[in-house]
Amino acid sequence: MGMFSSFKKTLQLRRLSKILGKQLDVNEFLKSMEPDNEYKQAEKELYELIETDQNLKLVIQKYGASRDDLKMIYNTLIVSGAGLWTNDGNYVAVSAMAFVAPLDYLLKNKNKFRASDEDRKRICYRIIEYFDNGEIGHIYD
Numbered sequence: 001m002g003m004f005s006s007f008k009k010t011l012q013l014r015r016l017s018k019i020l021g022k023q024l025d026v027n028e029f030l031k032s033m034e035p036d037n038e039y040k041q042a043e044k045e046l047y048e049l050i051e052t053d054q055n056l057k058l059v060i061q062k063y064g065a066s067r068d069d070l071k072m073i074y075n076t077l078i079v080s081g082a083g084l085w086t087n088d089g090n091y092v093a094v095s096a097m098a099f100v101a102p103l104d105y106l107l108k109n110k111n112k113f114r115a116s117d118e119d120r121k122r123i124c125y126r127i128i129e130y131f132d133n134g135e136i137g138h139i140y141d
Contacts, residue, residue, distance in 0.1 A: 012049060013098050016042050017091035021083070046094060047071070055100050063107040070097065073106050076113050080124040090131045102127055105139040 019042040047070055050056050060070075077083060077093040085091055096102040106127070112119040122141075130139055 009049070009053070009098070012045075013094060014089075016046050016049075017094045020046070020094055021085060021091035043074070046074070046097060050097055050103070053098075056098070056103055059100055059104050059107060062104075063110070065107050065110070069107070069110055073097070073110060073113060076120060077106075077124060077127065080120045082124040082127055084128070086128075086131045088131075088134060092128050092131050095131055096127045101136070101138050102130060105130075 019038055022039075047067055050070060051060065051067070059065075063069075074093060074097055077096060082092045082096065096106060106113075106123070109119075109123050112123060126139060126141060129135075
């Protein structure tokens with residue numbers, strides 16, 4: 001990935017994170033369920049970004065993941081506590097899907113997401129820790 005495309009991706013992720021990481025009141029939450037809502041559009045754009053990024057596409061192919069798998073993982077991150085911001089400005093649920101090492105870790109563990117609450121919490125905690133500590137590279141348990 002060239003410098004320009006990396007910068008473009010960073011700006012896109014920042015914009016998507018602001019939309020998807022926004023605290024919603026009850027009325028905003030109900031509106032977020034509407035198909036043409038800003039939140040739904042941003043979520044769709046996130047999946048398109050993931051599926052078209054050459055490096056992320058290789059990870060998706062490695063695990064034979066589908067868009068449904070990506071949706072399940074993203075939604076599980078949100079409801080399991082990883083829908084939060086780190087001090088350095090990462091909205092964890094979005095960043096975890098948009099970078100190779102975290103996405104690889106999540107897809108490698110996708111069946112554990114379905115297995116038990118304990119596994120889900122452990123995986124989510126590890127992802128939060130990864131971004132909160134500013135780690136780079138592969139994620140190890």
